[in-house]
Amino acid sequence: MKTSSINKIHDxxxxxxxxxxxxxRVPARIYASLQLIENMDNAVLDQLTNVCLLPGILKHALCxxxxxxxxxxxxxxxAAIDPDTGVISPGGIGFDINCGVRLMATSLTFDExxxxxxxLVQALFNQVPSGVGSDGMVRLKPDDFDEAMILxxxxxxxxxxxxxxxxxxxxxxxxxxxxxxRAVSDRARARGKDQAGSLGSGNHYLEIQVVKExxxxxxxxxxxxxxxxxxxxxxxxxxxxRGFGHQIATDYLKRFLSVMGSKYGLSxxxxxxxxxxxxxxxxxxxxxxxxxxxxxxxLNRQMMMHSVKNILCDIFKKSPEELGLRLVYDVCHNTAKLxxxxxxxxxxxxxxxxxxxxxxxxxxxxxxxDRYRSTGQxxxxxxxxxxxxxxLAGIPSGAEAFYSTCxxxxxxxxxxxxxxxxxxRELQKHLEEQGIIILTSSFPGxxxxxxxxxxxxxxxxxxxxxxxxxxxxxxxxPIGNIKG
Amino acid sequence: MDFExxxxxxxxxxxxxxxxxxxxxxxxxxxxxxxAIMIRNPETVLKKxxxxxxxxxxxxxxxxxxxxxxxxxxxxxxxxxxxxEKLEINRSDGLYRLSCIASGEAIDRGRHVFAVDxxxxxxxxxxxxxxxxxxxxxxxxxx
Numbered sequence: 001m002k003t004s005s006i007n008k009i010h011d012x013x014x015x016x017x018x019x020x021x022x023x024x025r026v027p028a029r030i031y032a033s034l035q036l037i038e039n040m041d042n043a044v045l046d047q048l049t050n051v052c053l054l055p056g057i058l059k060h061a062l063c064x065x066x067x068x069x070x071x072x073x074x075x076x077x078x079a080a081i082d083p084d085t086g087v088i089s090p091g092g093i094g095f096d097i098n099c100g101v102r103l104m105a106t107s108l109t110f111d112e113x114x115x116x117x118x119x120l121v122q123a124l125f126n127q128v129p130s131g132v133g134s135d136g137m138v139r140l141k142p143d144d145f146d147e148a149m150i151l152x153x154x155x156x157x158x159x160x161x162x163x164x165x166x167x168x169x170x171x172x173x174x175x176x177x178x179x180x181x182r183a184v185s186d187r188a189r190a191r192g193k194d195q196a197g198s199l200g201s202g203n204h205y206l207e208i209q210v211v212k213e214x215x216x217x218x219x220x221x222x223x224x225x226x227x228x229x230x231x232x233x234x235x236x237x238x239x240x241x242r243g244f245g246h247q248i249a250t251d252y253l254k255r256f257l258s259v260m261g262s263k264y265g266l267s268x269x270x271x272x273x274x275x276x277x278x279x280x281x282x283x284x285x286x287x288x289x290x291x292x293x294x295x296x297x298x299l300n301r302q303m304m305m306h307s308v309k310n311i312l313c314d315i316f317k318k319s320p321e322e323l324g325l326r327l328v329y330d331v332c333h334n335t336a337k338l339x340x341x342x343x344x345x346x347x348x349x350x351x352x353x354x355x356x357x358x359x360x361x362x363x364x365x366x367x368x369x370d371r372y373r374s375t376g377q378x379x380x381x382x383x384x385x386x387x388x389x390x391x392l393a394g395i396p397s398g399a400e401a402f403y404s405t406c407x408x409x410x411x412x413x414x415x416x417x418x419x420x421x422x423x424x425r426e427l428q429k430h431l432e433e434q435g436i437i438i439l440t441s442s443f444p445g446x447x448x449x450x451x452x453x454x455x456x457x458x459x460x461x462x463x464x465x466x467x468x469x470x471x472x473x474x475x476x477x478p479i480g481n482i483k484g
Numbered sequence: 485m486d487f488e489x490x491x492x493x494x495x496x497x498x499x500x501x502x503x504x505x506x507x508x509x510x511x512x513x514x515x516x517x518x519x520a521i522m523i524r525n526p527e528t529v530l531k532k533x534x535x536x537x538x539x540x541x542x543x544x545x546x547x548x549x550x551x552x553x554x555x556x557x558x559x560x561x562x563x564x565x566x567x568x569e570k571l572e573i574n575r576s577d578g579l580y581r582l583s584c585i586a587s588g589e590a591i592d593r594g595r596h597v598f599a600v601d602x603x604x605x606x607x608x609x610x611x612x613x614x615x616x617x618x619x620x621x622x623x624x625x626x627x
Contacts (some may be wrong), residue, residue: 071608132601133591201601243560271607336612351578411495
């Protein structure tokens with residue numbers, strides 16, 4: 001990205017003034033080092049400053065350190081909107097509504113898992129549905145589907161997928177209020193009915209990870225999060241609301257485009273920024289449907305984690321308790337939520353759009369489990385399958401960013417270029433030589449997700465910490481991965 | 485299948501361009517590209533079943549978007565891989581109207597080799613243009 005229009009606030013925070021583009025209501029801010037910003041594509045600048053045009057936007061439009069261009073909003077985009085005067089925009093949430101990450105701790109160690117790693121990864125690949133055209137774990141009948149949309153992870157637990165205590169460790173307790181199936185189209189239902197409990201494809205994965213002592217950066221918080229020993233095995237799932245969420249986004253994007261000018265007098269320079277006043281019929285209908293998709297993604301990850309638990313118990317011939325299987329946390333990174341934040345010293349309910357950005361509540365805040373009240377909310381950052389992922393915690397200085405932080409490492413290379421640069425089968429072999437077992441239903445898809453196609457996750461996390469967005473707790477290294 | 489993958493429009497997803505002498509050729513090429521991007525062996529998709537659908541839009545761009553969205557929808561809802569068999573595009577009363585009979589078969593994971601799943605058409609850099617040589621269309625798809 002060209003940096004000539006950007007003013008430095010400090011080494012990890014830069015601002016684009018309202019004079020940059022006609023109609024900007026607030027400045028834009030990018031949390032990143034200058035080097036990370038230079039490596040962002042130029043469209044980020046245009047898209048981020050377009051977000052500043054949205055009615056009701058407060059303070060600043062933000063871009064997280066892993067930002068890259070998306071549709072409407074950049075990926076890594078955050079916008080706080082006054083719900084009374086402002087809009088809701090599907091482009092500020094993303095097509096994969098509640099794409100997110102979940103992390104489970106085990107008491108297994110690397111030495112215990114290593115001899116059975118191939119068996120474990122193969123069992124995960126065989127039993128956790130992944131890839132295009134695969135059926136999920138359950139076919140949702142219409143009445144069940146309505147209930148699932150309303151209850152989210154609660155529905156999964158009521159149907160035998162996990163334990164009620166899991167709910168304490170899911171953002172929003174795994175169930176967004178305000179989900180209304182009447183706002184969901186038949187087409188979205190048709191796409192979602194067979195996909196509950198499936199990983200999907202693209203950059204989604206299920207990963208076996210190991211924590212090494214040298215990668216624990218805050219021992220006290222790590223212990224509170226359940227990381228207590230060198231070589232501990234963790235399981236991470238990155239997935240979302242599948243075709244269901246995509247169809248809801250598509251449906252409402254089209255609806256908003258058809259009414260935003262004629263009914264609401266709104267005009268924006270990018271069709272993917274289509275929006276409607278939050279408290280209009282259209283805005284509320286999208287919000288209700290979006291909450292259904294958030295809940296679908298919660299139950300999706302809940303079902304897969306339950307399947308992983310069963311596989312681990314089967315392979316290691318122990319109970320979940322004996323294996324120390326405990327959900328650390330489940331975070332969303334594509335949502336719009338009503339939250340209370342201080343704006344110019346006054347607390348107010350605002351609508352926070354986070355697209356490729358994670359909520360990161362600070363210690364003591366409402367909405368995080370009692371167990372983490374003193375540590376801050378766990379934040380899960382999925383890296384590439386080669387370089388590793390991070391566990392972070394929310395901190396008070398995150399207030400400047402509406403308690404938002406990064407979500408991944410962010411792409412630097414297009415999928416097409418990655419496919420012509422890397423070979424999926426060679427990559428699989430290369431990673432096996434490094435001790436990482438990967439199984440995939442698509443080798444071209446594997447090449448697209450090569451570590452070299454992503455930013456250096458360590459640089460992203462450094463910028464995240466230095467920018468005051470959240471604190472690094474531990475780095476998690478991959479040893480086994482299944483991709484759709 | 486004749487299409488061009490466009491670099492520099494999207495890092496996380498896929499942009500592609502197709503051409504045609506008229507809108508029917510153009511849209512048919514678009515559906516062919518969609519299938520060829522998703523699976524590595526589109527020639528293995530057999531014509532075992534067919535269905536019809538219709539859409540209408542104020543301009544050719546949105547008609548193209550709706551048309552491709554239908555193939556993405558059927559891939560998930562009915563697990564069908566389809567190509568246009570018969571396609572008609574007309575303009576009347578200020579609207580473009582399309583009717584299509586599409587044929588294909590259910591996804592067979594043993595036979596159809598998937599490279600990527602296309603989950604949505606987008607309006608990001610969406611364009612349908614006409615010049616002396618005919619029509620060209622650019623779209624970014626979410627994967």
